[in-house]
Amino acid sequence: MDRRLLTTIHAWLLVLPAMVLLVAFTHYPTVATFWASFFSTARGRRPASFLGLDHYRRMLTDDPVFLQVVWNNFLYALVTIPLSIGIALAMALWVNERLAGRGFLRMAYFTPTVLPMVAAANIWLFFYTPGFGLLNQIIALFGGPEINFLGSPETALWSVMAVSVWKEAGFFMIFYLAALQSIPPSLKEAAKLEGASDVHYVRRVVLPLLMPTTLFVLVNAVIGAFRVVDHIVAMTGGGPSNASSLLLFYIYETGFKFWDTSYAAALTVVLLAVLITVSVLQVTVLDKRIHYR
């Protein structure tokens, strides 16, 4: 047999296991989701029918909850991503210095990441409880009024955001810490010799060198903002009246509480489109401004 043909077959065989997994668990579900979004959900007593783009039209014109969760998710991403990255960077710079108890500090900052989201949410549930919750007890010490953090629409989403920032920042800190330690000390010495201040050194030397890490963290943070809803389930269930509901939580409700799996499929397509667009934008636009060594 032809040698080249053999090599080709050999190569395909090597790729086959990975391909089977990818196709079965990634590509096929994606295509099936897209396909299912054009049909109505089959019930035992009524079969599915072709709807075309009806589900997408319904989202835009007939589903106020969808518009609200998209807005909530947008706000959620806009607030939690910069905040957690900023805090992560500050913490990393801080614990990168030589100071007493550095190991302990690093561990303390990283601890929230180790906790499962549901456990963390339950701890925060206690912080937020009206009356005997920790935060309200502190407020009461200063004579402030009682706040029902998770029970009023003005504060519910912000309270959930705080948990997310608290949890994510420690995780991102680890990446920054690793990146900081790979910056050669000679750069710092050179900057000092040239008379650059610490602020100037961080702004002109450290931050540019951290940009590849920032891109990585940013992509992860965006995906996380659309993907992690465990704390919503544990803390508010999306309430009061959808004030703290996010897109993925709404998809879960539609799919597994309302059993409207095909509308859930259409919502999933929207989520996928958002994530793909954002990721492509980030990689193409930001990549040009990043200096790789």
Place this chain on the structure above:
Amino acid sequence: MSRQIDRKSLLAATALVTLVAAAPAARAELELTLNFPVAVGGPITAIIDEYAKTYSEQTEGVTILPVYTGSYQDTITRTVTAFKGGNPPDMAVLLAVDTFTLYDEDMIVAISDLAKSDEEKAWLESFYPAFLENGSIDGQLWGVPFQRSTPVLYWNKEAFAAAGLDPEVPPATWEEQVEFGKQLTLKDSAGNVTQYGVQIPTSGFPYWLFQGLTTQNDVILMNQDGNEVNFDDPKVVEALEYLVALSKEYGVMAPDIIEWGTTPQDFFQGRTAMMWTTTGNLTNVRNNAPFDFGVAMLPAHVRRGAPTGGGNLFILHSDPEREQAALDFIRWLTTPENQADWSIKTGYVATSPAAWETPKMQDYVNDFPPAAVARDQLEFAVAELSTHENQRVTKVFNDGLQAAITGAAAPAAALATAQEEAMRILAPYR
């Protein structure tokens, strides 16, 4: 050497596979699975395990396998998913209000079709009618009441005495609830409330307790066919205005959304002098309240009233032999003696009058009279809100209620929106 081991283990594996494959054929035993909603292990699992064991031992050829499947929500998710995957359990305990969903998915067998003998038909007649309402569609019965409850009012007798009220007399009407509530609401020197009069939890599923208020205002929320709702009825609006006024106008209840989970805790800690919650909390309150407490029917308005709640036993489609075996087990599980045992151990309401007549149950009630309050209230109870597309319709209603409670919308406007949305969802079923 290694090759030898490989061959040996291969042989062993083959033998094992053959054995496993042959097992069902070799045994004529019917194995019936029962999906049961228990969130965490503990007393309930032990009770159900014991029932399953007792029945399996005394019944030739049948083994009951209980599977604990988390909360009600987890249980229906797992049951529907298993059904769609072609591997459903034989029985499941699911919320009575999900009957329409199970019916629309064509998952369940009509109990009234299975019950053919006179004895079986008489058994169906033995339950409280209020508990059968949620399980009936098309004139047939689809679920057997088992893990059922109803909301009641708990009050702190010490707080009543401290406020100058008769500790033995709970509020009997809406007006009294407000009046007592005002006397029971205490403030510290800074003007912050330290003890509220009453607490009606509104997180997650506010509709259930709210249905207590609508029933008391003499209005029914949905039709028997489950394809029309009545959310914007003036009487419903009036009930919601009362609920909102409790915190916004009279100041006898904490503002905004009140958590179900922390409500008993608030009661134990004296942050509220009265609470509305399920009878399912009876044992919890009995064990944990550091003061003398009372249990009463919910206050009345135009009439007395409360919704029923909780789970029914359902039989899923399989073959006639398995369905009959499942029915036999369910009949055994709901004999008066077993119902009494279940009710005493858990605090759920025994679902047939005969169960309350058993000596065991009568001893229990004599010893602990609050246990009978739920039973007495059944006379005034109505079906819990349940329609086609139940969870979606209920969610729309919950959203409207929460919007009004938090002040995001006026009661009438919030309910009008909910009505419109719910009727749109139900349009295909009319």
